Amino acid sequence: MPSKPRSLWESITAAGTRAGRLYGAGATVNLADLSRASSFGGRLQELRGRSVLLGVKDPLRASLAMLELDGVAARMVLCPADLAAAHLTAVARNAAADACVGDAGGAATTLDSLRVRVDVDPQLSVPQGPRVTSHATEWVLLTSGTTGIPKLVQHDLTTLTDALTDARPVSEPIVWGTFYDIRRYGGLQIFLRAVHSGSLVPADPGEAVPVFLARARAAGVTHISGTPSHWRKVLMSGAASMIAPSYVRLSGEIADQAVLDALRAAYPQAIVAHAFASTEAGVAFEVRDGLAGFPSSFIDAPGARVRLTVAGDTLHVRSGGNAHGYLGADAASFARGSDGAVDTGDLVEERAGRYHFLGRQGGIINVGGLKVYPEEIEAVINSHPWVRMSLVRAKRNPITGAVVIADVVLADEAPGATRPAAERLSRELIQSCRQSLAPYKVPATIRVVPGLEVSASGKLVRPNA
Amino acid sequence: MSIRATITTQFEQVAVEQERTLASLADDLKLIDCGLDSLSFAIIVARLEDALGVDPFSSDQAVDFPVTFGDFVRLYERFAK
Numbered sequence: 001m002p003s004k005p006r007s008l009w010e011s012i013t014a015a016g017t018r019a020g021r022l023y024g025a026g027a028t029v030n031l032a033d034l035s036r037a038s039s040f041g042g043r044l045q046e047l048r049g050r051s052v053l054l055g056v057k058d059p060l061r062a063s064l065a066m067l068e069l070d071g072v073a074a075r076m077v078l079c080p081a082d083l084a085a086a087h088l089t090a091v092a093r094n095a096a097a098d099a100c101v102g103d104a105g106g107a108a109t110t111l112d113s114l115r116v117r118v119d120v121d122p123q124l125s126v127p128q129g130p131r132v133t134s135h136a137t138e139w140v141l142l143t144s145g146t147t148g149i150p151k152l153v154q155h156d157l158t159t160l161t162d163a164l165t166d167a168r169p170v171s172e173p174i175v176w177g178t179f180y181d182i183r184r185y186g187g188l189q190i191f192l193r194a195v196h197s198g199s200l201v202p203a204d205p206g207e208a209v210p211v212f213l214a215r216a217r218a219a220g221v222t223h224i225s226g227t228p229s230h231w232r233k234v235l236m237s238g239a240a241s242m243i244a245p246s247y248v249r250l251s252g253e254i255a256d257q258a259v260l261d262a263l264r265a266a267y268p269q270a271i272v273a274h275a276f277a278s279t280e281a282g283v284a285f286e287v288r289d290g291l292a293g294f295p296s297s298f299i300d301a302p303g304a305r306v307r308l309t310v311a312g313d314t315l316h317v318r319s320g321g322n323a324h325g326y327l328g329a330d331a332a333s334f335a336r337g338s339d340g341a342v343d344t345g346d347l348v349e350e351r352a353g354r355y356h357f358l359g360r361q362g363g364i365i366n367v368g369g370l371k372v373y374p375e376e377i378e379a380v381i382n383s384h385p386w387v388r389m390s391l392v393r394a395k396r397n398p399i400t401g402a403v404v405i406a407d408v409v410l411a412d413e414a415p416g417a418t419r420p421a422a423e424r425l426s427r428e429l430i431q432s433c434r435q436s437l438a439p440y441k442v443p444a445t446i447r448v449v450p451g452l453e454v455s456a457s458g459k460l461v462r463p464n465a
Numbered sequence: 466m467s468i469r470a471t472i473t474t475q476f477e478q479v480a481v482e483q484e485r486t487l488a489s490l491a492d493d494l495k496l497i498d499c500g501l502d503s504l505s506f507a508i509i510v511a512r513l514e515d516a517l518g519v520d521p522f523s524s525d526q527a528v529d530f531p532v533t534f535g536d537f538v539r540l541y542e543r544f545a546k
Binding site (some may be wrong): 217241367368395397398399402403405434439440442444445447 | 471482485502506507508510511512515520522523
């Protein structure tokens with residue numbers, strides 16, 4: 001452990017009068033007010049030095065708890081809003097949790113085995129004495145696999161803030177909005193950026209897109225982030241024009257050219273950037289040129305702060321943002337190469353001076369012995385002007401083992417733009433896939449569906465993922 | 466559309482898509498001689514499941530793998546009922 005722990009609180013103090021606000025769905029909190037009062041109702045000291053399970057539903061309460069617990073708790077385990085109740089006990093056991101922080105509806109309310117249970121309240125109360133940083137808090141994030149007990153990924157404030165520059169903006173205040181759950185890595189990065197340099201408007205779990213965008217507009221959002229699936233929902237909502245951000249960020253899934261182009265058209269004044277990060281590897285890079293993929297010069301770049309390599313067709317990342325490992329029984333399964341780099345499991349391929357993401361190592365479909373990456377086909381389908389989003393998946397087949405099939409969500413009709421019949425569109429899509437893909441990658445059937453499931457972490461739900 | 470007509474249409478459509486020359490679809494035509502490759506058959510089976518609601522090959526009942534076009538049609542006629 002470092003001898004001089006620094007904490008989020010020290011970062012807010014350094015901001016002084018420039019410290020921003022947290023805009024919740026039900027309340028707004030000035031970060032500076034935390035110097036006088038607490039969201040823990042005088043019980044913060046009970047959590048000092050403990051392993052605390054943060055099982056709060058409301059993002060505002062979670063934000064306050066993270067700000068107050070960093071430097072106080074020995075370990076803080078961030079449970080996302082959608083953590084299955086069935087996994088909570090195992091997570092608490094693996095993290096050796098001896099305290100929990102909850103709210104009404106939060107996961108922690110279902111756990112009665114912990115000794116200390118504290119509620120968090122955005123109505124700050126009880127005068128708070130000087131805040132004392134006593135611990136270099138270990139931050140534990142959960143992996144977002146759809147099956148099995150989540151793994152516990154170990155970070156601390158140093159690894160989590162590795163990609164942040166220290167410089168605070170001197171001109172316009174930055175107001176960050178995010179569709180992510182701030183308890184997951186992508187959302188936590190935005191939370192930390194906001195605390196370091198402005199304000200935050202986090203989306204509520206299950207909040208409708210126009211409702212969140214109205215809150216973001218009211219808060220004066222300047223920077224906003226989400227997954228490509230989040231952004232496709234925004235583009236489909238008809239509410240995209242409610243905000244006029246200067247910076248739009250995508251990460252967490254492959255950003256294809258269609259979604260990048262659509263965002264450029266919707267927000268002509270904004271920088272549209274797509275970033276690559278993972279809970280285990282940390283933030284690897286950001287691309288601002290509006291093109292899918294990333295320049296080949298990023299790989300093996302001498303002297304780079306984040307060292308990127310390609311080994312076994314997957315992207316490896318070595319940086320100060322790498323997680324320390326997995327906590328507990330999963331420790332041995334942390335995918336770190338002999339050079340210390342983290343294997344992201346994301347497959348990449350170089351084409352004409354640029355690397356493109358093909359998909360996840362585990363997501364490959366096998367058609368008669370040939371490998372198919374669903375994301376490659378989705379990118380082709382999504383480039384059709386009537387398609388908003390698509391999901392390519394395997395269908396068992398007696399002849400080739402599997403064929404690929406696709407579900408597509410279409411854009412709404414606008415005045416003067418009449419949508420062709422679904423059957424004709426399916427034929428057109430198959431035709432355009434045939435023009436740019438090998439025959440075994442062309443979907444056998446394409447079905448028009450009203451919607452596709454997007455998980456609470458903002459990613460398209462993939463069967464068998 | 467009859468089951469036979471649905472199947473015939475799918476054979477013809479997939480042959481066009483896969484740029485293959487389809488033989489005349491007589492009942493005694495051996496599937497191996499009809500001009501389609503295994504990917505084409507895989508696509509036909511997937512589409513017929515959508516069109517007819519059955520995939521005889523993945524049913525619980527044992528099926529004899531069809532040898533001729535006529536066998537293929539009769540297999541679907543048996544399961545689609």
